[in-house]
Amino acid sequence: MPKKNITNQDELFHFIDSDTISSEKITAPRYSYWKSVFRVFFRKKINIFLIFAMAFILLSAFILPNFWYYDYMENVTDPTTFNLNPAQAMERFGGDIKWVLGTGPYGNSIMYGIVSSARTSLLLAIICAAINMVVGIIVGAIWGYSKRVDQVMLVVYNIVANVPYLLLVSVLVYVIGSGFWSFVCALTITGWLGIAYFFRTQVMIIRDREYSLASRCLGTPVLRVINKNILPFLTSVIVTLLATELPSYISMEVFLSFIGVGLSAEVPSLGRMISQAQTAFLSYPWEFWPPVAIASAITIILYVLGQNLADASDPRTHM
C-alpha cells in the first residue's frame, strides 16, 4: 500500500514562526582581536624560534640556580684559582660543567655566575617594567584625559625630568641601600613618570577624536570612555613601550654597576660581573664576554619579540 507512506505529511514539514533575533545576525566571519594578533605573530617563523630561545633562557635562569648554588667567595682563600681560563680551570677542577667558562677574579665559577646573574637581571627587568608600566599607564591615562591634572603634572614633570636621573638613582641607592628591593625602588620611584608622559600624549591624541567626542556628548562616564574608547586603541602602543622598557632595565643595571652605583656585592648581577671584568677585558676575555653575551642575548630577544608582538597587535596588520 504505497498510499499509506505519504499520508503523514505533517511529519515531514512544519511551520516556523518568524524569528526577529536570528534575522539580526550577521554572517560575516568572526573577528577575534587576540586570535588575529597571534595569527599574525606566528606567521613569522623567527618568532617561534625566539620564543623557544627566551623560554630556554627563562627556564635556565629560574631553575638552574636552585641546583647550581653560586658562591662568590667559594675559592677566595686560594689565589691559585683566580683568573683561570677555561682550559686551566677544567684541568684544575675536572671536567665539570661548572668550570666550562673558567674562573673569575676570586676563583668564582663564571658559568654559575652568569646563570645566577641572569636570574637577577630578568627578575629586576620584569618587576621594574611591571611597576613602571602599570603606574605609568594609569597616571598617564588620567593625566592625558583631565586638563586640570595636566596643568599640575606638567610642572612636576618639567622639574623631575630635569634632575639628572643618575643623581636621583645614586642618592636613592645611598639612602635606602643597594639590595635588590632597594634597587627596584630606586629605579621605579621616578621611572614611571617618563612612561606616563609618553602615554599622556597618546591619550590626548585619541581623546579629541570624533568618536570620543560623541561618547562624551552622550554622557558616557569618564572611566568608561578611557576603558572602552581609548585603551583598546593603545594596545599596540603599550606593547611597543614594553618592548623597549624590558630590555632597558637590564641595560640600566649594567650601566649603573659599571659606574659604581649598582646592586650590592651579595646580589649576583650581570652588571657587576661586567664591571668587575672590564679592566681586564683584553687579558681575561673569558670573564668579560660571557656576561656581555648573555645580557645582549636577553635584551635582543626581548626587543625583537616585543617589536614583532607590537606589530602584530596593530589591527591594521590583521587584514
Add this chain to the structure above:
Amino acid sequence: MLKRILFSIFSLLVVIAVVMVLVFSLIERSVIFQTDDTWNKKSNNDRIIYEYTQYSKYQYLNYVDFTTYVGNIYAEKLGPNYGTDPDFIKDSKSVQYATTYLDNELVQKFIKEYKDKGYEIRYLEPIKFKSGKTKPGGNGYLIAIQEKNVLLRLWDYIVHFITVETTNDIQDPNLTERYIRFEADPYGGPFAIVGSGTTHKYLLYFNNRFPFIHQNWLHINLGTSYTTYRGQEITEVINNPTGDLITSRQQYPALLGSDEFEETAIDFHSVTYNKGTISDFEKSLFTDGYTVYKYNRGGLSMIENSFVIGLIAVVIAYALGLPLGMLMARRKDRLGDKIGNAYIIFIMAVPSLAYIFMFAAIGTSVFNLPYKFANAEVKVLAYVLPILSLSARDVANLMKWMRRYMIDQMNSDYVKFARAEGLSEREIYNIHISKNAMIYLVHGIPATILGCLTGAIITERVYSVPGIGNLLTTALNRHDNGVIVACTVFYTALSIISLILGDLLLAAYDPRISLNEDKGGGR
C-alpha cells in the same frame, strides 16, 4: 616667550633646591668619614672639631672657631706676625679653662656676635686626666655653628652665582693704589685692561690661544669642588687645558726691559693677588702684590675634549643616519632595509657598554688604534674610537626615526599628487618626503649639539678620555657636594636652553608652527 623663560628659571631653581635636599639632607653626612684616616687618628674634642671643619668644607654648615676669630682680629690689628703677641696668646688660651673662659672680653664678644647672626654656640670643655694634664685631643674649644637650611643654601648659591671683580676685592692696608685702566700688555697682546685691588691683575687681555680674547672680570661660580679638585671652581676645572706644560722664553714683570729671559711655563696673564706675605724672592721678580700664578698648558680642556668628540660624532650621525634612513624607507622590506634594521636592533637592544667594548676590542686588535687616550702616540688617532663609539648610537637612532617618519609620510595626499604631476620617485623622496619627515627631527638638533657639552659617561671611561662626562659620577662617589650641585645646574640649564632653541628652530623650519600662544589651534 617671556613667560616661558621665567618658568624655565623657576624650574631651574626648584631643581637646584631638590638636588640640594637630596644631596645635603637625604644622604647621611657621616659617610664622608668612612674612609678618612685623619678622622680615625683624632680623638676626643679634636675629632669633633675635625668633623665640623670637614662638614663646613663639604658645605653642610657654617662653622667658626674662636681661635680663628681671635686670630683674625689680631691680624687686622698687628699684621701677619700676630702669632707671637702675648695678648693674642692669652686671649686664645682663655677657652682652655672651663671655669673662667666666660670672663674674657673677646669670648663674650664672639658669643654675642654669632648669637645675633643666628648661630648655635657650643663650648667643648677641656678633657683632662686626673693629674690635671690634658688628654690627647682634649683641648677646649669654643665654636659657633649654623646649619644651612635649603632656602639659605639656595639664596647663598644665587647670590654668589655671578661675581664681578671690583677694586675693593682685596682688603690689604699695604695696597695703596686702586684702579682699573688700559695698559700696554708686555705679554703678547696689544693692550690689556689691568686692575689693582681686584683679585686678578689682568681683567681683559689678548693672546694667541683660542678664543684669543680672554677675561677675568666676570666669574660664573657653579660650585666649588672639595674632594676631587681641591678647592677649585668647577668652571675653572672644566675650562683649563689638560695637556702638558708649555714653556716659552719669557721675562718676569720686574725684569722687563732687561736681558734676563727664562724658559718658563708661567702664564703671567693669570696672576692673582697674594694674600699672604710676599717673600723677598718674589719681590725681586714681581713689581706688585700679584704674585700667584698658573701655568700654561697645551691640549684641550675637559669640556673641549668632550665637545670635540661629541660634535664630530653628531655630525657623522646626521651625515650618515639621515641618508641611510631615507634609503631604507625607499627600499622598504628589501635586503638593504633588513640589514639596516638588524643594525638598529643591535645598537638599540644591546647594552651600550657591550658594543663600546666590542668596538674597543676590534679597533685595537684589528686596526691597531690606540686604546687608552693618554697612551696614544699620535693624539689625533686617540679620538677615532671614542667618536665611532659615540656616533654608533646616534646613527642608529636617526636611521630608525627617519625611516619611520618617511614611511608614515609615504601615503600622504601630497605624495600622490606629486606622483600624478609626474615627478620622479627620486625627487619625491629626496625633496618632498624627506623635508616633511625632517620636521619631527629638527626639534632635537639643539639638544644633541648642546648635549655634547655634558660628555659621555661610558665612552670617556672606557677610553680614559679626559672629558667632562665623569664629573658627576666621580663627584657622587667622593661626596663632592659642590660639584654635584654644579653639574646639576649645568645639565639642567643646558636641557632647558636646548628645549627653547629646539622650539625656535622648529618654528623657523616649519612656518605652520607658531610659538605665539594666541595663535594656532592648540588647546
